[in-house]
Amino acid sequence: MNCPTCKSAMITLELADVEIDHCVHCGGIWLDAGELELLLDDPVRARRLLDSFREAPAAEHPRACPICGRKMTKIVVGASEPPLWIDKCRRSDGLWFDKGELQDILKRGEFDPDSRIRSLLADMFGQGGQAPGKGSVP
Structure with missing residues (x-):
């Protein structure tokens, strides 16, 4: 599967028994x-977080879903400022998070800082949201 942002091949990682696709180039x-x-x-x-998603127009060019290839919709998560935008497949194939956005959502969503998922994300991607051992992307 290729990254919807930079088109690089993504790798599959297992996080809490869930397979996630990660772009080592851009960190998405x-x-x-x-x-x-x-x-x-x-x-x-989880239900509260999903219920906070709302479609909103965005100036950014829509990205293609890495599964179906159709243009994804921009979704605003919650009501906190500054707004946090993610990409959602129109066919509901999945969600795209740019580097650090998933961690940011967990912080804003009042998930316990010691929760299993936040700990796993920190271990896997560090504070910057990038897989360990990878240099920064210019």
């Missing part, structure tokens, strides 16, 4: 439909 993460809920491991907060 693709989650197939249902994987965000599995990662959050808290049905009430």
